[in-house]
Amino acid sequence: MELGKVINLLIKKRGLTQVELASRIGKSTTALSQIIKGTYNPNPDTLDKICKVLDVPQPILYFLTISEDDIPTDKLELYRMLAPSIKDFLIKIFGEESVELKEEVSLN
Template structure:
């Protein structure tokens, strides 16, 4: 899943609007929309602000961008074997409240 799509899903899960998030990160709604659509990659500062607003650490955000379609077929079995352990590891590091995000996105 693309970074923008993950951000959009998390915005919805938090019950926020794109306008609210844009205001909180100091960007225009258009700029945030461009990030969500994948037309623009956020700089590290903007990405951190988005993570702060969504209360999601960057490692979890990046992990959520990985889907089985991103994995080469010859490594898919390994990914399927390791992904649950990685999710558990991230939950232990960042807290139980992130479990729902990791299991639903």
């Protein structure tokens, strides 16, 4: 899953709007929209602010973006075995259970 999609799902999960998040991180709604659509990658400072507002550490955000396409072939079986449980565990730790987020991250 792309970083922007994970951010967007976490925005919804937190009950925020893109306007609220943009305001809290000091960016325009257009800039945030570009991040969510994947047309613009956030700089480290912006990503740090997003993570703080969403209350999710950056490594967790990145982990949720990993898909099978990112995994070396010789490690794919292990990834398929462990990733769904790990992603489910992380989602439970960093907020209330979200079926939508859980379904989205398990598709990758």
